[in-house]
Amino acid sequence: MHFIVCIKQVPEGTEVxxxxxxxxxxxxxxxxxxxxxxxxxxxxxxxxxETYGGTVTVLSMGPLQAQDVIKExxxxxxxxxxxxxxxxxxGADTLATSYALSEAIRRLPPADVIFCGMQTTDGDxxxxxxxxxxxxxxxxxxxxxxxxxxxxxxxxxxxxxGDGIEELRIGLPCLLTVTKDLNQPRLPSYKLKKxxxxxxxxxxxxxxxxxxxxxxxxxxxSPTQVERIFPPPKAHSKELWQGSPDALGQKFYAKLKExxxx
Amino acid sequence: xxxxxVNQDLCTLCGACxxxxxxxxxxxxxxxIEFTDSCRLCSICVKACPTGAIWLExxxxxxxxxxKKYKGVLVFAEQRQGExxxxxxxxxxxxxxxxxxxxxxxxVCLAGSNVQTLAEDLLTYGVDKVYLYDYPELEYFRxxxxxxxxxxxxxxxxxxxxxxxxTPVGRSxxxxxxxxxxxxxxxDCTTLSVKENGDLVQTRPAFGGDVMAQIITxxxxxxxxxxxxxxxxxxETVQPHGEIVHCKTDQAQLQSRITTLGFRPHQVASSITxxxxxxxxxxxxxxxxxxxxxxxxxxxIGGVVGTTRPLVEQGWANYNQxxxxxxxxxxxxxxxACGISGAIQLVAGMRGADTIxxxxxxxxxxxxxxxxxxxxxxxxxxIPKLIAIIEEGGSLGAISQVG
Numbered sequence: 001m002h003f004i005v006c007i008k009q010v011p012e013g014t015e016v017x018x019x020x021x022x023x024x025x026x027x028x029x030x031x032x033x034x035x036x037x038x039x040x041x042x043x044x045x046x047x048x049x050e051t052y053g054g055t056v057t058v059l060s061m062g063p064l065q066a067q068d069v070i071k072e073x074x075x076x077x078x079x080x081x082x083x084x085x086x087x088x089x090x091g092a093d094t095l096a097t098s099y100a101l102s103e104a105i106r107r108l109p110p111a112d113v114i115f116c117g118m119q120t121t122d123g124d125x126x127x128x129x130x131x132x133x134x135x136x137x138x139x140x141x142x143x144x145x146x147x148x149x150x151x152x153x154x155x156x157x158x159x160x161x162g163d164g165i166e167e168l169r170i171g172l173p174c175l176l177t178v179t180k181d182l183n184q185p186r187l188p189s190y191k192l193k194k195x196x197x198x199x200x201x202x203x204x205x206x207x208x209x210x211x212x213x214x215x216x217x218x219x220x221x222s223p224t225q226v227e228r229i230f231p232p233p234k235a236h237s238k239e240l241w242q243g244s245p246d247a248l249g250q251k252f253y254a255k256l257k258e259x260x261x262x
Numbered sequence: 263x264x265x266x267x268v269n270q271d272l273c274t275l276c277g278a279c280x281x282x283x284x285x286x287x288x289x290x291x292x293x294x295i296e297f298t299d300s301c302r303l304c305s306i307c308v309k310a311c312p313t314g315a316i317w318l319e320x321x322x323x324x325x326x327x328x329x330k331k332y333k334g335v336l337v338f339a340e341q342r343q344g345e346x347x348x349x350x351x352x353x354x355x356x357x358x359x360x361x362x363x364x365x366x367x368x369x370v371c372l373a374g375s376n377v378q379t380l381a382e383d384l385l386t387y388g389v390d391k392v393y394l395y396d397y398p399e400l401e402y403f404r405x406x407x408x409x410x411x412x413x414x415x416x417x418x419x420x421x422x423x424x425x426x427x428x429t430p431v432g433r434s435x436x437x438x439x440x441x442x443x444x445x446x447x448x449x450d451c452t453t454l455s456v457k458e459n460g461d462l463v464q465t466r467p468a469f470g471g472d473v474m475a476q477i478i479t480x481x482x483x484x485x486x487x488x489x490x491x492x493x494x495x496x497x498e499t500v501q502p503h504g505e506i507v508h509c510k511t512d513q514a515q516l517q518s519r520i521t522t523l524g525f526r527p528h529q530v531a532s533s534i535t536x537x538x539x540x541x542x543x544x545x546x547x548x549x550x551x552x553x554x555x556x557x558x559x560x561x562x563i564g565g566v567v568g569t570t571r572p573l574v575e576q577g578w579a580n581y582n583q584x585x586x587x588x589x590x591x592x593x594x595x596x597x598x599a600c601g602i603s604g605a606i607q608l609v610a611g612m613r614g615a616d617t618i619x620x621x622x623x624x625x626x627x628x629x630x631x632x633x634x635x636x637x638x639x640x641x642x643x644x645i646p647k648l649i650a651i652i653e654e655g656g657s658l659g660a661i662s663q664v665g
Contacts, residue, residue, distance in 0.1 A: 036575055063298065063299040063300035064299055065300070086299075087263070087265070087297075087299060087301070090299075090301055090302055090303050091264065091302050091303030093446070094437065094447065094449075095444070095445075095446070095447070098437075098441060119588065121571070121588060124450065124467075124587045124588050125437075125450070126433045126434075126437075126449065127433070127436070127437035127447060129437075130433075130434055130435075130436075130437040130438045131437045131438070131441045133405075133438065134409070134437070134438040134442055135441055139405060139406060139518065139520050140405055140434070140438075141434075141520065142430060156523075160430070161342075161403075161430045161431065162429060162430045162528075163342055163343075163527060163528060164525055164526050164527035164528050165525070165528070166402070166522060166524075166525050167522070167523040167524040167525070168521065168522060169520070169521040170519060170520050170521075171519035171520075174519070179581060180574070180575075180581055181581060214263075218263065218303075219264040219303045219320075220263060220264055220321050222446075223444070223445050223446030223479050223482040224447070224464075224477050224478070225477065225479070225480060226305075226468070226476070226477055227463075227476045227478050228476045229304075229306070229468065229473045229474065229475050229476070230473065230474050230476070231474070232467075232473070232474050232606045232609060232631075238630065238631070238634055238635070238636060239635050239636065240625065240630060240636040241636065241637050241639075242625070242638045242639075243639075245639055245640065245643035245644050246647055248644045248647070249644050249645075249646075249647025249648045249651060251637075252619070252635075252644065253648055253651045253652065255619075255635060256563070259596075261539065261563060261595075261596050261617075262563065262652065
């Protein structure tokens with residue numbers, strides 16, 4: 001069995017200041033981490049490997065410092081890792097990102113299951129997983145919250161569709177995007193950390209994807225364009241109350257009563 | 263390949279771009295600024311540069327086809343277990359508004375099994391056409407057949423805009439349809455408008471939800487967007503004037519490698535989406551016990567407890583309680599934010615509430631820009647006080663009004 005897990009390095013905090021005049025943002029202390037849903041995707045793949053045998057490959061796209069999340073994935077049970085990194089991939093929207101990742105997957109050993117987190121915590125679009133599945137012409141299920149097992153070339157999963165749980169049987173190969181309900185990711189293993197400290201990350205630039213259409217990469221391959229960014233609109237009417245806890249509690253009560261919520 | 267360029271004669275090495283870049287995409291080099299692999303071509307530095315030395319050089323790319331051939335709005339009507347999902351009526355409302363502006367039609371795509379009556383129901387919202395795909399294979403949402411019929415219909419009627427609900431189904435289906443059509447898709451739009459030339463202007467929180475981004479799809483059609491439930495007002499019912507078009511598709515299109523083995527509905531009580539009163543907890547509660555206090559408070563005022571993302575990430579709350587872009591959008595009558603700083607990520611998921619109270623110790627917390635009533639104080643002091651007053655039937659509170 002070969003499992004591929006698509007992962008992303010995302011900013012840790014979202015403490016941000018907005019310069020209103022220029023409409024630009026200042027982000028302070030940008031620490032990075034592995035996207036939480038991707039950690040669940042990786043855990044699912046490693047758990048399947050432990051049950052059914054095989055290997056787990058992680059794949060990411062981003063600047064060179066994103067090698068860190070691939071090294072982190074090694075300490076969590078991934079066997080091999082690839083980073084797509086090239087200025088030509090910069091400015092990619094979700095379609096161009098899906099395209100580059102799908103072209104990388106085509107150049108890896110064939111996967112039985114491709115995993116993605118259900119969304120990233122910085123983009124929140126949930127679009128890249130289904131986009132990869134489409135470009136690779138694979139069936140996919142989003143919001144997978146349970147994996148029951150694999151049998152006869154199929155994987156049995158449950159997907160949380162908001163109004164309820166769907167029980168699905170999906171023919172392999174397929175792509176799954178996973179929720180946090182799926183599992184509790186293990187902590188990095190000290191043993192694996194020592195064992196993998198010299199394991200290299202395969203860095204692929206656009207030339208490694210020879211044969212792919214370069215006009216589909218990066219900003220040029222992105223149908224959507226950000227026209228402008230601006231701070232969020234503010235409420236028109238507002239009151240700010242200060243005072244002792246007693247006074248605030250009483251004022252709060254009186255206002256709730258006045259507005260007929262009590 | 264598009265790239266950031268610098269006019270060295272204008273650059274004063276002031277470092278404003280380096281400071282403004284949220285991605286460390288531009289750094290100070292020896293005798294000029296340098297763009298790194300982290301640059302996302304977002305052009306924030308272009309605006310930050312006081313001398314206008316930076317610009318984005320774009321590769322010239324004309325439209326690959328005639329954009330004007332694409333007309334009207336197509337709404338995907340999501341039905342689950344034989345019921346139209348209510349976000350559909352909100353998409354129709356927005357679709358009608360934009361189509362009217364351009365003098366064009368609104369069509370709806372409905373897929374399912376034995377759903378003729380739903381198609382008739384959709385006509386009462388004033389749409390011009392309902393394209394109905396009624397096949398037993400379409401009873402449950404399965405990605406391949408649903409993608410196939412949407413793409414067939416788009417190729418047939420060539421809509422300028424496609425709107426889908428940002429539901430689990432919509433967020434699974436829309437990116438596949440967009441990828442097959444190789445067109446742009448913007449998730450979770452909070453506002454939508456249309457320009458005279460037919461360009462769809464899409465606004466959504468971006469960069470982790472700290473700012474709003476205005477996004478367009480200038481060279482591709484159709485332009486696709488998803489919108490969450492309860493973000494836009496629903497269409498009103500009218501005297502129907504539209505027609506139902508029965509669409510045919512062949513068996514090959516209906517095949518799927520996915521088999522639906524069963525469905526277990528969630529308990530309705532677990533949903534915060536339809537709650538009228540929400541008490542929401544943020545990182546400022548500091549400890550998981552804070553949720554117990556807020557549960558007590560919510561119970562007293564007939565509300566439910568929701569939380570922000572960090573609390574779910576820490577395992578203090580369940581995902582189905584999470585409010586915000588990464589969780590659920592809510593539009594209750596009353597929203598009480600406790601210990602919530604107010605990142606746009608969260609605000610985008612609750613700003614539609616009728617009345618918003620916020621309690622926070624920091625008078626500069628952004629949540630106070632959104633709240634109608636801001637209470638600068640410690641929730642562990644104010645809430646117990648409020649609970650005591652409510653439990654005593656207001657005897658402590660109603661008497662002494664404090665200014």
